[in-house]
Amino acid sequence: MKIFNKITNSYTKKTPFVAYRKPNGDAISGFFMNDDSLFYVDDFTEKGFVFAPFDNQQKAILFPKETSEFILEDLSFDSIDFKESEFSMNENSKEHHIKLVDKTIGEIINNDLKKVVISRKEALEITDFDLIKIYQKLLQSYKNAFVYVWFHPKVGLWLGASPETLLNIEKNIFKTMSLAGTQVYKNTQNVVWKSKELEEQQLVTDFIESQLTGISSNLKIDKKETIKAGNLLHLCTKVSGELDKNSTLKTLIRALHPTPAVCGLPRENAKKFILENEQYNRSFYTGFLGELNFQKNKIASKSSSLFVNLRCMNIIENNVSIFVGGGITKDSNSKKEWEETVSKSKVMKRVL
Numbered sequence: 001m002k003i004f005n006k007i008t009n010s011y012t013k014k015t016p017f018v019a020y021r022k023p024n025g026d027a028i029s030g031f032f033m034n035d036d037s038l039f040y041v042d043d044f045t046e047k048g049f050v051f052a053p054f055d056n057q058q059k060a061i062l063f064p065k066e067t068s069e070f071i072l073e074d075l076s077f078d079s080i081d082f083k084e085s086e087f088s089m090n091e092n093s094k095e096h097h098i099k100l101v102d103k104t105i106g107e108i109i110n111n112d113l114k115k116v117v118i119s120r121k122e123a124l125e126i127t128d129f130d131l132i133k134i135y136q137k138l139l140q141s142y143k144n145a146f147v148y149v150w151f152h153p154k155v156g157l158w159l160g161a162s163p164e165t166l167l168n169i170e171k172n173i174f175k176t177m178s179l180a181g182t183q184v185y186k187n188t189q190n191v192v193w194k195s196k197e198l199e200e201q202q203l204v205t206d207f208i209e210s211q212l213t214g215i216s217s218n219l220k221i222d223k224k225e226t227i228k229a230g231n232l233l234h235l236c237t238k239v240s241g242e243l244d245k246n247s248t249l250k251t252l253i254r255a256l257h258p259t260p261a262v263c264g265l266p267r268e269n270a271k272k273f274i275l276e277n278e279q280y281n282r283s284f285y286t287g288f289l290g291e292l293n294f295q296k297n298k299i300a301s302k303s304s305s306l307f308v309n310l311r312c313m314n315i316i317e318n319n320v321s322i323f324v325g326g327g328i329t330k331d332s333n334s335k336k337e338w339e340e341t342v343s344k345s346k347v348m349k350r351v352l
Contacts, residue, residue: 001075007019016036023146029072029073033063039063041060044249047065048291049289051150054285062292098338099334100278104116108329109330113273117274119285120280124349138351142230145161162310163232166259167304170302171301173241178237180235181198182234184231209239217244219240253306290305292306326344
């Protein structure tokens with residue numbers, strides 16, 4: 001495929017690019033910049049590809065459409081056989097995460113916090129790094145995810161397979177989702193969710209509804225459903241509506257990001273707790289990325305398609321950082337929360 005060669009050439013020459021396949025898609029798209037200029041989003045009226053951090057006070061990076069070559073290609077490559085690598089577990093990391101979760105549970109019980117999403121960064125070392133092979137493994141393994149590779153020499157190299165849509169909007173009609181609750185897929189159709197996961201997911205749905213009520217109309221909230229992402233299952237509620245004429249895309253994004261699925265409730269209090277206690281910089285993990293005000297041709301209407309940056313990794317030479325987390329409520333069990341992050345880390349470890 002031409003696009004894989006283009007990825008290799010751009011990465012070798014250290015010029016910025018992104019390549020991505022939308023969930024259940026059969027085509028791969030890419031923006032390839034001509035030089036290593038660094039552009040930022042100002043008010044979300046720009047056109048191109050956006051890559052935004054978790055902290056919504058920090059600037060989002062833009063690959064502008066007018067200074068990039070856009071490629072769209074049908075996806076095809078030879079199937080890859082691969083064995084899962086075994087990575088040793090860091091006991092200090094385990095102890096630290098369990099302590100932090102216990103502290104978070106205490107904070108929720110004693111204060112007005114309802115939920116906090118606590119995450120960790122896991123450092124791994126790999127040999128024989130092959131960017132295209134890793135990306136193709138992600139594409140092959142996670143067909144119903146937003147699978148991407150993003151690079152800017154002044155920022156870094158990121159890959160991911162996200163199961164969560166932040167926002168799809170065409171003209172003023174939008175779709176989003178409430179995604180929370182996790183369990184390992186055990187090859188059965190009879191999935192049972194415990195009250196902790198059901199409550200956690202309902203908190204996210206209620207937040208989204210309250211945030212959107214003042215800026216939209218015709219709000220429709222579907223019934224909960226179970227969706228599969230790799231080896232994991234999640235609870236999902238689809239939400240749709242119509243953005244008011246006096247509201248903007250920026251208003252909508254600010255209302256949703258960061259969602260309680262990656263931050264917590266109340267949002268500002270949870271975010272403050274995360275920034276003060278996680279002891280590492282999330283950077284673009286739990287931020288969002290995707291097409292911004294994009295028009296594939298003159299006939300098509302302008303649309304934005306944004307995804308939460310979950311199940312992702314940051315690679316510097318042979319050093320990989322994997323990011324995983326989980327929603328903590330008053331009913332959480334710290335050891336089970338640790339085990340959930342271990343399950344989530346396998347999404348990225350499978351392809352390394």
